[in-house]
Amino acid sequence: MAVSDSSADRHDAEKEALSSAQHAAQLAGEFMGFGALLRRWRKAAGVTQLRAARALGMGERTYRKIERGATPPRFSRPQCEALAAVFELDRDERHALLLYNVGTSLEPSDAAGHPELRRALRLLMDRQMPSPSYLTDRYWNIIGFNTAMAEWWPWVMEPGANLIRWALTSTEARTQFHDWRKHAAAYVKILKFALATKDNDEELRQLIDDVQKDPDVRHIWETQEELSESRDGHIFRMNVPALGWEPVEVVSHVLYPASMPDCRFVVITWVELPEAAQQQEALDDEGDATASAGGGLEHAQQRARERASEANRRRKAHALTDRLVVDSAEEAARLAGEEGIPLPVLSKLMGPDCQLTLSPSQHSVIWAIEEAPGEWAISQVDAYAVAVRIPRAALIDEARAEMKLLTRAVLPVAPDEAVDRIQQLLPQLEQRIVLLREIWRDLHEQDPSLPYIWEPADEV
Template identity: 45%
Template structure:
C-alpha cells in the first residue's frame, strides 16, 4: 500500500473533533436525562456563542478557540479529564513543554532500568510513546515472556495476539480501552509515524476494527485500573493486578508502569 494511501485511510479512521463533539453531545443529553442529544442551540447558548458557530464546529470548521470557551464547552458536554485534554489537543494543539531529544543521541535509561529492577518481585516495564517496550525487569519477563522479543509492543500484543485474549479476562473491555488510549495518543501526537504504523497494524484485525468504529471514547492511560489475569505459569488462580503508570520527568514521552 502506497504511503499516501495508508495515511489517507488512517485519517479516515481517526475521528476528528467534529465527530467527537457529536458523540459527546449525544452522551451529554443522556447524562442530563433528556432522552435525546443535547440540542446544538443549548450547547452554544451555555458557552456564550451563536448556534451557527457551534453548528459549524460540528461540521468540521475549527475557528480560533480560547481557553475560556473550551472550558465552558467541556463543562456543558460533561467531559471527563481525558476528554477535556483531547478537546484542548484538537483545538489548540497544546501540550506541556517537553525538551526535544538530541539528534543522534539515544536517551540514557540506566537510572530507569535500575528503578525497574528495584520493583521486584512486582512486574515493571517501560514503553515509549508508541508502547514499544524499551525496558523491563525479570518479573515482567517471567509473567509475560513476549516482552523479550526485540519488537515487543504492549498495544499490538494486547489487541492482536491470541495469547492476550486468553490471559486477559474480559478481553473485549480491555481492547476497547487500549483503542481509546491509541486515539488519545494520536490526538496528542498526530504526526508520530510509530503510532500511525501501530494503528494500521491493529485495524487489520476485524474485531479491533469493529471496536474502533463502534466507539469514539478517549483515555490517556490506565493508571489504577484493575486487571484480572489468567497466567497458569505464574499461579493456578486468577490474578488480580493493578497498574500504576508514571511519567518520568526527564523523559516525558515514556511510560513507567508497575503491576501490583
Template identity: 45%
Template structure:
C-alpha cells in the same frame, strides 16, 4: 497498562486511517450522539442546539463537524466541552485537536545510553512485582525480570504493548475479558492520536491494529478516550506463573525527566480493611 460513525475498511495509507477515524470531526459527532442519549432525546443532540449554547451559528458548528478547525477561543472550547458533557481525558483530546498537542520528543532505542541504566535500576527495584517502561508509541524501553517471566514477549527487539495486547492471540487468552481491555487500549490510542496527530509511527501502529477485524469492530463501535490506565484493576490468566487467575492493579507514573515515557508497575490487588479481621 492494561485510557464512530464510519464503518469502512482501513485505507491503504496509514495516515489516511488516522485522519478518517481519529479526527476531531468523528469525535464531535460521537460525543453529540452520546449527549443526546444522556439527555433522553433518543437521537443526537441537534447541531443547532450545540451552536446556540456556544453563541455560534449552526453553519459554524456544522463546518466544525465536517473537519474544518477554525481558531477556537478557549472559552468557546470550554463551553463546547460542557455542552457535550466531556470528561477530563475527552477535554484534553479536544484541546489537543484545537490547539495542537504537547511536542513530546520520542526517544529512539539507540539514543538512550545515559538514561537506560537509571531506568533499569528503577524497574529492578520493583521486584518481585513486574515493572516496565514504554515510550509514546508503547514500545518497551526496559523491563525487569518479573515482567519477562510473566510476559516473555517483552524480550523481543520490537516488543510493543499495544500491538501485543490488541493483535496477539496470546493476549486474548491471558487478559481475562479481553474485549473490555481492547476497548480501553483503543481509547488510549485515540487519545494519543489527538495529542500527536502527525506522529508517523503512531499512525502506522493504528493502521496495523485496524487490520484485525475484531479491533476494527471495537474501534468503530465506540469513540472512547482514555489518557492512561493508572489504578486499573484487572485479572490475568498466566498458568506458567500461577494456577489461579491473578488479580493486579496498574500503577502508571510519568518520569518528569523523560517526557513521553511511562513507568508502569503491576501491583497486588489491595485488600480491604475487612480482609485483615
C-alpha cells in the same frame, strides 16, 4: 513663610516616595515575570535586544516592551527554539521557555540516544521486585523491564515487543485477559487519545493501521468514541502462566519519568488486603475444623488444597530475584552453570542481540539481551516459556534438536517420572490433534474452497 516651607517639604517627600516606588518596580522587574527571565537569559548570553528581537522575528521596540513586563503574545515553538539557540539555554531553561509559551513539554526524547537515562530507570525497575515493571517509549515499544515482568509475560523479551500490538492482536492476550473486549476497548481509547494529540505522526498511524487489521479491533475502533490518556489505576483480572494459570487481580500504575517525559514507567501490583485475607483464612480454618468435626473431612481437605495452591502461587511470585546485567555474552552463558547448553539456532530465531542458554538442572533458560554495547540484561525463565514463544521452531530441521532439549527440560529429571509424565501428556495431546482435525474438516465442509487436511485414516 512656614506654609511655603511645609509645601516644599511635602513636595520633596512625594518625589522621594515616587522615586522609591519606581526603584521598587525596577527591582521587581529584575527578579519577577517572564520579561525579567528573558532579560536575565539574554544578559547571561551577552546578546543584544536587537539580536533577540530578530531571532523572534519582531521589532526591537516590541521586544524591549516584553522585557519591561508588557504582556507579550505567546511565542510559537519555532520562536522558542530560535530564542533558546540564541540564548544557549540548557535543557531545564528551554523546558521552562516552552511550558510558558507553548503550554507543553519538551519534544519527545530519544530513548536509544540516552543509555544513561535508561540504565537509571532500569535500576528503579529492578527495585520494584517482585512486582512486574516495564518501560515503554511513546509508541508503547518495550525498552526495559525487570525479571518479574519477563517471568510473568515473556513476550516483552521478543525483539520489537510492543504493548499495544500484544494486547490487541495476540492470541496470548485474549487467553490471559478476563473479558478481553473490555481491555481492548481501553487500549483503543488510548490510541484515539494519542491520535488526537499528534495526528500527523507516521509511526503512530502505522501502529493503528496494524492493529486494525484484526476485525475485532477494527469493530471496536469504529464503535468506540471515548478517549483515555493511560490505564493508570486500572484493575486487571488475568490468568498468568507463570503462576499456574490461576487468576490474579493486579493494578497498573503509570508514571512519566521527568528525564524522559515521553516514556511510560509502569508498575504492576497485586490487589490484595493482607488483614482481610488473614481474617478470612482464620475463618476458613475455623470452618474446616467444624466441618471435620461434623464429618465433613472431604470438604476440609479440599479447602486445605486450595490454600496450599494459593500459597504456592504467592511463593512463585515472590521467589523472583533481581534482574542481572553482565558485561558479555560469555558471562551470561556461565550463569546457566557448568552443564549449560547453548541454543544458537533458537537464539537466532528469537531475534538479533539475543542469546539463550539452557540450564537442565534448573529446568530453565538464561535469556540474555544486549540492551547496549557491553550490557547484557539477564532473565531466567522456565524452559516451557521459551518453547511456546517460538512454536514454529519445531517445524525447522535445524532447530529440532534444541527444541527436543527444551522439551526434555520441562519433564522431570528422573527417567521413570519423565515417562509417567509423557504417558499423561500423550493422550491429551493426541485428543487435541483429533479435535483440531475434526474442526478443520467441519470448516472444509462449510467452505469447500478451504484446503483439506489429510488424516491417517485416509491412507488406509
